[in-house]
Amino acid sequence: MSHACYVLGAWGVTLASVAFYAVTLMIRGRRMMRRLRDHPDQPGR
Amino acid sequence: MSTGDGVAESDGSARAAGSAPDDEGAQAAGSAQTDSGFQADELPLAPLASSRSERSPRLRRGVAALTIVAVVAAVGLLVSNLLGDAALFFYNADEALQRRDDLGSDRFRLQGTPSDEPPLRVFWQDRPALAFTVEFNSAEVDVIHLSDPPELFQPGVPVVLEGAWQNRSEPGVPAAASGSYFVSDRMLVKHDNDYRSRDEYDERITEADQSEAFGLRPSGL
Amino acid sequence: MTSESADAEVAEPRITGYLGGPARISTRFTFWLGVSTLIGFAAVAALGLLAAPADDVQGDAVRIIFVHVPSALGAYAAFAVTAAGSLMWLWRRSLWWDTAAHAAAEVGVLLCGLTLVTGMLWGRPTWGTYWEWGDVRLVTTLILFLVMVGYLSVRALGGDSASVATRAAVVGLIGAVNIPIVNRSVTWWANRTLHQESSLTDGKLEDLTLFTLVLAFVVCAMAILWMMIHRFRVGWLERQISDRDLSEALRARRAEVRQ
Numbered sequence: 001m002s003h004a005c006y007v008l009g010a011w012g013v014t015l016a017s018v019a020f021y022a023v024t025l026m027i028r029g030r031r032m033m034r035r036l037r038d039h040p041d042q043p044g045r
Numbered sequence: 046m047s048t049g050d051g052v053a054e055s056d057g058s059a060r061a062a063g064s065a066p067d068d069e070g071a072q073a074a075g076s077a078q079t080d081s082g083f084q085a086d087e088l089p090l091a092p093l094a095s096s097r098s099e100r101s102p103r104l105r106r107g108v109a110a111l112t113i114v115a116v117v118a119a120v121g122l123l124v125s126n127l128l129g130d131a132a133l134f135f136y137n138a139d140e141a142l143q144r145r146d147d148l149g150s151d152r153f154r155l156q157g158t159p160s161d162e163p164p165l166r167v168f169w170q171d172r173p174a175l176a177f178t179v180e181f182n183s184a185e186v187d188v189i190h191l192s193d194p195p196e197l198f199q200p201g202v203p204v205v206l207e208g209a210w211q212n213r214s215e216p217g218v219p220a221a222a223s224g225s226y227f228v229s230d231r232m233l234v235k236h237d238n239d240y241r242s243r244d245e246y247d248e249r250i251t252e253a254d255q256s257e258a259f260g261l262r263p264s265g266l
Numbered sequence: 267m268t269s270e271s272a273d274a275e276v277a278e279p280r281i282t283g284y285l286g287g288p289a290r291i292s293t294r295f296t297f298w299l300g301v302s303t304l305i306g307f308a309a310v311a312a313l314g315l316l317a318a319p320a321d322d323v324q325g326d327a328v329r330i331i332f333v334h335v336p337s338a339l340g341a342y343a344a345f346a347v348t349a350a351g352s353l354m355w356l357w358r359r360s361l362w363w364d365t366a367a368h369a370a371a372e373v374g375v376l377l378c379g380l381t382l383v384t385g386m387l388w389g390r391p392t393w394g395t396y397w398e399w400g401d402v403r404l405v406t407t408l409i410l411f412l413v414m415v416g417y418l419s420v421r422a423l424g425g426d427s428a429s430v431a432t433r434a435a436v437v438g439l440i441g442a443v444n445i446p447i448v449n450r451s452v453t454w455w456a457n458r459t460l461h462q463e464s465s466l467t468d469g470k471l472e473d474l475t476l477f478t479l480v481l482a483f484v485v486c487a488m489a490i491l492w493m494m495i496h497r498f499r500v501g502w503l504e505r506q507i508s509d510r511d512l513s514e515a516l517r518a519r520r521a522e523v524r525q
Contacts (some may be wrong), residue, residue, distance in 0.1 A: 003327040003391040010384040011315065014333040015307065018489060021376055022300075025496040029292070032503035036510075102424060109422035116416040123405050123412075134400045134458040156457065195394030202323050205460065233393045235460050236323060 135205045139184035145225060150209050155227055156235060157181040157188075158203045164190075169228070179204065187226040197234045207231035299492050306485030313478040327391045331465075332478055334384040336486035337377045338407075342445050344374030344490060345414060349442030352435030364431040365505065367438055369497035371417050373490060378411040393460050402451045403461035410444040417441060427505070 136144065138157035157179025164177035167189070175190045181203075188206060198204060208229030314332035321328035351367025354360045385404070386396040398404060417437040421430055452463045465471050471479065 003325055006387045006391050007315070007326050007329045010330045010333055010387040011311065013383050013387075014337065014380050015311075017376060017380060018493075021373075022493060022496070025493060025500060026292075028500045029496060029503065032500055032507060035507050036503060105422055106424055109419040109424075112419040113416055113423070116412045116419065120409050120412050120416075123409055126399065127402065127405055134398070134402070134460070137457060197323055197392060197394070199323070233395055233398070233460060236392050236462055 138179055138181035138186045141210075141227070142184050142186065145210055148210060150211075152207065152209050155179070155186065155206045155208070155229070156203060157186055157206075159198070159200050160185070161200045163200070179206070189226060189228045190232055191228065191230045192232070194232050195234050197236070198232060203235040205233040205235050207233075296492060296495055299488060299495075303485060303488045303492055306481070306488060310478065310482045310485050313474070313481065318475050318478045319472065324392050327388055328475070330384055330388040332482045334381060334388055335479060336482045337384060338381040339483065340486050340490050341374050341377035341381055341410075342449065343487075344370045344377060344494070345410070345438075345441055345445055347494070348374060348414070348417070348438045349445075352438035352442075355431050355435045359428075361427075361431075361505065364435070365501040366494075366498055367435070368421060368501050369494050371414055371421075371434075371438065371441075372497055373493045375411065375414050375418060376493075377490070378407070378414065382407060382411060389460070395460075398460060400458070401460055402455045402458040403448070404459070406444065406448045406451050410441060410448050413437065413441040413444060427508075 135154035135156040138155060141148070141153070141155045158181060160178045160180055162178060164175045167174050167176045169176075169189045169191065172191055175188075175194065177188055177190070179186050179188055189211075190206065190208075194204075206227065206229035208227055208231070210225045211228045212225055310332060314329050318329065318332075320326050347370035348367045351363040351365075351370065354363030355367065382404075385407075390396050417434055420437050421434050423433075424430065425433075452459055452461050456463075
């Protein structure tokens, strides 16, 4: 009567999606910082 | 998670390519009103203002609009379903007994706790079945269950059964008392919120000398 | 707000921070918060998957509650922050709170989705079904999830930031109305759901199980805090960039007009 697949599935989904979201947040933050810093004073036209 | 990301994440990688033509368009429109003086409100700044969004703002807005329509439709459907009769998930065994005449042969769900008597394997209309009793509020209902029970089915753990009342005239049904019995073909286990460890449970089982309670005892049929 | 600044001399685009500090995506605080959250997850996993006892009836499936229940409470908390932020926007026109509301909604949708998925994975071995459409607890939770997905979609629709914030705030408050309904549904409509009532408030958990669950709450709260701070920074920086782009465009346009 092992429910290991359900247990590991639930834990795996939770940890994986939280980790994925955390990584996307860091990437998004870095990208925003880069855009703030590297932006030329005048919009390139 | 993916929904949140998909809706709100911005991806600037293709932004430069996407926004360059917009800027030119804005420039052209802006130079047309050179004589009329500078009015901030009339400036076609929309493409610039939304340039923080991803590669295609139009695509993103389309997806968002579709999502909103789908969400509104789904929520409406779910709410109307909940408010309708379908929402009455189950009758407890005592209510089901009181309403037996009203319910007739309608399908409904019945909740009760299987009694300590182990279920009997029987045949009901030539189909293999389990016969057992469920109780709720000291009302007892005899049940014939026609499919495999969930693995957690056991005495003392409440179940929700889907089926209908039957008159008690069929052969092969044990313990024929008066009234009806309930024939179900679907069983859900309604676990209560009392958590106990296996060890503690084993101790109680041993004390009560009910080590056979989990097994299904074959009947003479 | 930006249109007003257009007639005045447009200032040099300036990066402003929030809470008085400079704009950045990582601080020493969030770094150590992240590290302790990772350690906390490891501890909860060790306790929840190995040390905590199996349940007499559910068996090992009980271990799912250590991710399911914190996700659910975390989703409630995040959506409550969204509601508070929505109110503060409508009342005080606070951009800070609007950004916080957006950040919390995104985190909350993640957690609410996880609540639904882990609940289904618990329901199959325990109840014998992944999902029941007539079940009040399950369906109200799904409605809460959908409304908050709608919140994010309304924000993604775009437009000027004030009307986006106002529209979103209304949806956020509608979503918040659902929180007590979802939470109390197991008590209000006891015979309309398979879901058990709260084991925690009924004091029906054993010591180690209870300890693990409480630890999971703490770690989950830390993870939520980390995610909300980072998502807030992203939203705040997005706003800075969009304001700067706008004022740069105004300056450029103005220079053009003067030629």
